[in-house]
Amino acid sequence: MELGKIQKLKVASKDKNKIYLADEENNKVLLNKDEGKDLKVGDIVDAFVYNGHEDFEATLKTPYAEVGDLKKLKVVDKARVGYFVDNGTDKDVFLPYKEAYGRLEVGREYLLYLYHDKSDRLAFTMNIKDKLKTNENFKVNDIVKGVIYSIGRPGAFVAIENEYDGMIPKEELKGVYRIGDEVEARVQRILQTGFVTLTLREKAYKQIDADADEILELLEENNGVLELGDKSDPELIKDITGLSKKAYKRAIGHLYKKKLINLYSTKIELKNGRK
Template identity: 65%
Template sequence: MDLGKIQNLRLKKIENSRGILVDDDGNEALIDKEEIKDVKISEEVRTFIYNGHKGEIWATRKKPYIELGQLKKLKLSEKSKFGYFVDIGLDKDILLPFAESYGRLNLGKEYLLYLYHDRSDRLALTMNIKDKLKINDKFKVNDMVRGIIYSIGKPGYFVAVDNTYDAMIPKEEVKGLYVVGDEVEARVARILKNGFITLTLREKAYKQIDADADEILDLLRDNSGIIYLGDKSRPEEIKEITGLSKSAFKRALGKLYKKRLVELYDRKTVLNNGK
């Protein structure tokens, strides 16, 4: 009997409010009588097997959102002293232990989780999924992809692309506030020799200029038409204030200057009057 998987079992007998199912090796699982009203003794029933209370093994004909060995995005439903209970589409939720979670999690939010057997041979969930992801065998540089942030570390934001491939957005590439569980759309910037994907949230340079120029215009308008950044400003200053690299900043300024929207100085940029 495979705990955490959908499988066919035979109905052995019915006792009071529950039925007893059996596999070919004689292992038994309990099922609610209401779920087998249309089943005769010795008939096969397609069921999902899970842990009940007091060591009992239960079965259900309901289809869960996840099976053993799968990665799925699931919602946290409740917090306990042991961890978070997660809705998998059944009457019984499955535990995500604190030791298998990352950071501060929010009830009602969905996270990418993996279903496994814990040391007590009970079903449990984990956010520790890095070794469950594949190296790239599908994407090429400049492809646009979607993924879920599954962990955040010193190098950057680790992303499960298509819930399948391991990737990372370097920390310096990230503008705005992202947390574990957020979905992102990104471009493949590099593919290392080992197949690991590096992502960027930015478009290719020639496509990104317009967006960067609009951001600088908004910044100027929010600061009375002047920002103290220019051609001689240090890259660190530019990055801190605008989130852009110095080269991207200069490309965007060049576009604005050609349109006569700004005046440029060594260490400041001024919005033209009336713009």
């Protein structure tokens, strides 16, 4: 009998209070007492086996995740030593603090892997890096979707399509991102190892109009003047606009060609009539 798996079991016995299911080796498990009223002895059912209060139990409900599955699921409660996650059955599954990244929010969804712990109990973990594949499916400039499963000094690590490992480098992150966020990104590079780096930005020729529009908004919010020119410090440009210096210079050059701004070494300003 496989813990954490849906399997075919036979109704071995039934009375007013209890229904027992059995596998081919005649290992028996108690069916959830609120299920199986219409079953007869000898019936074959698809049942999910999980940890009950004292021993294994079974349910006819379909869980969101079986052992070995990687799914985005909701944290529904918090306890002294961990969290509890809704897995689609009557019994929530434990996520220990040591298997979680940071402080999680009850009510939010996170990408989780279902496994057996050392005590042969079902548990979830957020430590999924070794469960993800290296790239065998994407090419540079493909648009992909994924879930942020960890954030560290290099950037935000993303489970692409919940299957492949990738990362958005720190310098590519614009705005506030949290573990559990879903993102749509472009494949920027594929390393020889198959590891994928992603960018949230469009290709330069598509992104330039969006960047220029953001700079125009910043200018209008600051009385038509932005104390950033092509000689300004890259970190200062990044802090104020969220753009790299290269992207900033490309955007202000675009605005200059359209005769919307005046350029100076340490600032830019809107032309008359635009303030």
